[in-house]
Amino acid sequence: MLRIFFGTLTLAATVRLATPILIASVGSCFSHKIGTFNIAYECFMLFGAFFAAYGSWLTGSPAVGALCATLSGVVLAAVFGIFVFHLNANPMIVSIALNLGAWAVTTLLLTVIWGVRGTFISPDIISFKPLKLPIQGGLAYLGEIFGNHIILVYIAYVMVFVAAVLMYRTSFGLRIRGIGINSIAAETAGINVLRYKWAALIIMGASVGFSGAYLSLSGLNSFSENMTAGRGFIAFASTLVGDGNPLICGAIAVIFVYADALTLTLTSLGYPTQLTKMLPYLAVLLVLMVGGIRNIKNQSTI
Amino acid sequence: MKIRSRDLRILCIQYAQALIITVILGGILIRAQGESPTEALKYILEGAVGSPTAIANTLRWATPCMFTGAAVTLAFKSGIMNCGIQGQVYTGALIAAIIGYALPMPKFLHMPICILAAGIVGMLYALIPALMKLYLKVDELITTLMLCFVATYLTEYIVIWMIIGEKVDATRSMANTSPNILETAEIPKLIQGTSTSYGLFLGVAVLIIISLVYRHTVIGYEMKQMGENLSFSRAGGVNTSKMFLGVFLISGFIAGLCGGVEVTGSYGRFNINFSGNIGWDGIMIARIAGNNPLSVIAVSLIWGALKAGSMQMERMTSLNRLSVNIIQMLFVLFVAIDYEKLIAEFNRRKATAKFKRQEEMKC
Known part of the structure; x- marks a missing residue:
């Protein structure tokens, strides 16, 4: 039992699989804090995965693949920004249209460029190589968990702290939080609200696009139709639960991914995949429930 | 519900402009794939309304859109973000399939019970996020989204491991549908030989009832009011919690009905993950229809026509069916633009410029 929950296999998988969720949810902390409603995570991530592979x-x-992924995220974020900030479109509808459109466009590109339907696997898609970290001796247990990952994994964890510093120790972060609390007050104080909203959105697009690069360049050498499969929504959930605080969002993301990593071990023990695949989503619901318990004494109004 | 002529003009601008931009971009998209746009359009129309079978296909695909559109309209008009339509559809559909094949009943009883059970299960599935919102103050947007995924895997588990698992062991990995439902559970077909059933009229009826409730009853007014201004309706004496729960459950009930009608009317069994984005479609349809229940009927028909037509187009040309999906998304994007605000902004700027010019002339 202990080996299932704390074995190096599960924990190493957690560290590894947390990468896309961490990058996406930490990057979108800024647009969450500034008060932009955006659930087009799946769209940005899927495009990121495709263009990383391409x-x-x-x-x-x-590295060029990862750059392409980031750029595609930025471009899509710009599309979202033009529609929502300048053309006053409903952000939810734009997000949904982008999410479904991304699925259609990437699948279409898959058939047009590579002439396959479903999955394209090729040795020509070069993945990142795992780094061998020199952790030895008594720390072999840690070495097995934290060593031997591709560079994106380490970037993801560094990003959490960079984002936290940016959010709470710089004037940029202060302004973003200020706009989120009261945008009219911020505007009166002489801040160009629109410019900060754009900056936050671009950060989000870049990081969610970049997170997609992990999916296709982590050793699978492939891109498949609807590759994100709900990961974007998990990232959205962790941003929402962590309320835009990068450290809390990161921690929450790791909890969700831990449930996902358990899937791997539990499936190998013969539990049905369908049940184990539900675990991350149930984990989200559980965390939300636990977080909501303190509200239970209040009157049941909405 | 009187529409002022100014509103009507803006509405016309909105749809006309969205249509024109979409047609241009869609034409470029099709041209880029080396096909003629007019040819593609011809096949789409042929597949949508070209023959009795084509019309049947259109109606068949419009049916689920009507139910999900109705469920979304109801919820969003009251300010409830029910994004879990898909989960409610799937759970409802599974129950309809199980009752349909496992419980033999007389003909006049079987089909209504299947559909009703589907609705009730969809409703119960909507109860989870509703209660979480009421008692734990958890945003229903995120809970419904997560419950979507849970429902997808849960129904898959039940079908593969519990239903198929005990019937045929050898083909466990091959088959991923439940057994066919009994003949008594099927909704009679509207057009013989196709999968279009009388379920269509149930969808239309649901939408008409919603429209009548909104127009002629106090409850309908309160439901709308809640979405427009929550604190106002609370101050006006509406029990918002009760209303929230009620609207959410009815929305789930309609979504469940959708599952029931899909299974008993068209598929005749439960296919795993039979419609990946049925819930999102509903949200987009409701948005294009401007959250007006009667317009949902029209938009659903267009949606169904595009789906049926795109299949014909895929058969006849080298174009992929996804091209039509992309064009649909483009249309949604451009319809979502708030032209009223844009025009107001434009007029304001013009007035400011004029004012400035006058000031300069005075100087």
């Missing part, structure tokens, strides 16, 4: 396939360099 860039890597064209040039043979995973």
Whole structure:
């Protein structure tokens, strides 16, 4: 039992699989704090995954792939921004249209560029190589968990702290939080609200797009239709539960991903995949319930 | 519900402009794939309204859209973000399929019970996020989203491991549908030989009832009021908690009905993950229809026509059916633009510029 929950297999998988969720949810903390409603995570991530694979396939360099992924996220975020900030469209509808559109566009590109339906696997898509961290001796247990991952994994954890510093120790973060609390007051104080909203949105687009790069360049050398499969929504959930605080969001994301990593071990023990795949979503619901318990004494109004 | 001529003009601008931009971009998209846009349009129309079978297909695909559109309209008009339509549809559909194949009943009883049970299960599935919102203050948007995924996997588990698992062991990994429902549980077909059933009229009826409730009853007014201004309706004496629960449950009930009608009317069994984005479709349809229940009927028909037509287009040309999906999303994007605000903004700027010019002339 202990081996299932604390074995190196599960924990290493947690560290690894947390990458896309961490990058996405930490990056979108800014747009959450500033008060932009956006659930187009799936769209940005799916495009990121596609263009990471495409860039890597064209040039043979995973770094270029990751760059392409980031750029595609930025472009899509710009589309979202134009519709929501300048054309006053309902952000929810734009998000949904982008999410479904992304699925259609990437699948179409898959058939147009590579002529396959479903999954494209190719040795020409070069993945990132795992780094061998020199952790030895008594720390072998930690070494097995934290060593031997690709560079994106380490970037993700560094990002959490960078984002926290940016949010709580710089004037940029202060202004973003201020706009989120009261945008009219911020405007009166002479802050260009729209510019900060754009900056937050671009950060979100870039990081969610970048997170997609992990999906296709983590050793699978492939891109498949609807590759994100709900990961974007998990990232959205952790941003929402952590209320835009990068450290809390990161911690919550790791909890959700831990439930996802258990899937791997539990499936190998013969539990039905359908049940184990539900675990991350149930974990989200459970965390929300626990977080809501303190509200239970209040009157039941909405 | 009188529409002022100014509103009507803006509405016309909104739809006309969205349509024009979409047609241009769609044409470019099709042209880029090396096909003629007019040819593609011809096949879409042929597949949608070209023959009795084509019309039947259109109606068949419009049916689920009507139910989900109704469920979304109801919820969103009261300010409830029910994004878990899909989960409610799936759970409802599964119950309808199980009752349909496992419990033999007389003909006049079986089908209504299947559909009703589907609705009730959909309603119960909506009860979870509703209670979480009322007692734990958890945002219903995120809970319904998560419950969507839970429902997808849960129904898959029940079908594969509990229903198929005990019937045929050898083909466990092959089959992923429940057994066919009994003939007594099927909704009679509207057009013989197709999968269009009288379930269509149930969808239309639901939408008409919603429209009548909104127009002629106090409850309908209170429901609308809650979405427009929550504190006002609370101050006006509406029990918002009770109203919230009621609207949420009815929305879930309608979504469940959708599942029931899909299974008993069209598929005849429960296919795993039979419609991946049925809930999102509902939200988009409700938005295009401007949350007006009667317009939902029209938009659903267009949605069904596009689906049926795109299949025909895929058969006849080298184009992928997804092209039509992309064009649909483009249309949704451009319809979502708030032209009223844009025009107001434009007029304001013009007035400011004029004022400035006058000031300069005076100087």
